[in-house]
Amino acid sequence: xxxxxNTVSESSVVVPNGSGAAAILSAGIGSLAIAFFAIAADQFAxxxxxxxxxxxxxxxxxxxxxxxxLWLAAWVILDWRWHKKTVSLGRINVIALGLLGLSLLxxxxxxxxxx
Amino acid sequence: xxxxSRSLWTxxxxxxxxxxxxxxxxxxxxxxYRQYSTNVSSQSVLGGDRFLGIYLTVMAALAWLTVLSGxxxxxxxxxAAPPAGIVNxxxxxxxxxxxxxxxxxxxxxxxxxxxHVAWLxxxxxxxxxxxxxxxxxxxxxxxxxxSVLLGFVAATLLAxxxxxxxxxxxxxxxxxxxxxxxxxxxxx
Numbered sequence: 009x010x011x012x013x014n015t016v017s018e019s020s021v022v023v024p025n026g027s028g029a030a031a032i033l034s035a036g037i038g039s040l041a042i043a044f045f046a047i048a049a050d051q052f053a054x055x056x057x058x059x060x061x062x063x064x065x066x067x068x069x070x071x072x073x074x075x076x077x078l079w080l081a082a083w084v085i086l087d088w089r090w091h092k093k094t095v096s097l098g099r100i101n102v103i104a105l106g107l108l109g110l111s112l113l114x115x116x117x118x119x120x121x122x123x
Numbered sequence: 124x125x126x127x128s129r130s131l132w133t134x135x136x137x138x139x140x141x142x143x144x145x146x147x148x149x150x151x152x153x154x155x156y157r158q159y160s161t162n163v164s165s166q167s168v169l170g171g172d173r174f175l176g177i178y179l180t181v182m183a184a185l186a187w188l189t190v191l192s193g194x195x196x197x198x199x200x201x202x203a204a205p206p207a208g209i210v211n212x213x214x215x216x217x218x219x220x221x222x223x224x225x226x227x228x229x230x231x232x233x234x235x236x237x238x239h240v241a242w243l244x245x246x247x248x249x250x251x252x253x254x255x256x257x258x259x260x261x262x263x264x265x266x267x268x269x270s271v272l273l274g275f276v277a278a279t280l281l282a283x284x285x286x287x288x289x290x291x292x293x294x295x296x297x298x299x300x301x302x303x304x305x306x307x308x309x310x311x
Binding site: 104105 | 190194195198199202203231232235236238239240242243246247249250251253254257258261264265267268270271274275278281282
């Protein structure tokens with residue numbers, strides 16, 4: 009993406025990127041949590057049974073609910089720590105996109121079944 | 124002309140929320156590129172910052188509606204266990220697919236991937252929407268945030284595309300049918 013050349017006078021103060029970094033990294037964590045619980049429920053019967061929060065949907069209800077709670081918890085904690093800071097976003101972007109890519113791969117059953 | 128209530132819900136889930144998300148996703152990539160490329164006037168940039176936040180929020184709402192309707196309305200019909208001794212499995216799509224070696228992997232790979240990969244979409248696009256709203260005009264000063272937004276939207280498009288493809292193929296091989304019959308047009 010090319011750098012912007014437009015200048016807008018109202019945007020003279022740069023907002024710290026910590027809140028954005030928290031949202032981005034927590035999304036990567038939440039994505040990996042979906043893949044992690046999918047694999048765990050597939051591999052261990054007791055985990056599968058534990059994650060049946062709503063019987064008609066089976067373990068998918070618990071896998072997604074727990075992953076969403078983890079995602080939100082990670083988001084709240086990271087935002088609380090970073091919202092006033094400017095952090096090294098390049099590294100966080102690479103980690104978040106890496107976690108997302110890994111999640112896409114791990115949710116693919118032939119790869120998830122390797123564990 | 125009739126449709127069953129379960130077919131209607133499948134349409135709302137896939138052709139409604141899901142297909143709209145895919146359309147909106149390609150639009151978001153164009154919008155993100157246009158918004159932060161050169162040769163855009165300051166006036167349109169200011170309006171565009173606000174528009175981008177609203178646009179990604181609508182996408183997030185569509186993503187949540189898609190996964191929630193899929194998981195809690197349609198999936199229970201898909202995975203319902205047939206009563207013992209039943210021969211016609213048409214009303215039990217999962218069992219129907221698993222009963223034939225030629226269709227078994229539409230469930231074991233297709234549905235197993237779809238049901239999980241789809242859930243990455245609302246998580247990631249919600250984060251993107253919050254970033255777009257939070258930073259709005261300041262996004263032009265945050266090139267790394269813009270880059271990751273583009274990456275996030277592209278990744279959700281891929282995940283939603285996988286889910287949509289398998290949803291369409293599953294519905295082709297073992298459609299979710301049943302429920303109340305809704306008459307759309309009275310026959311002559």
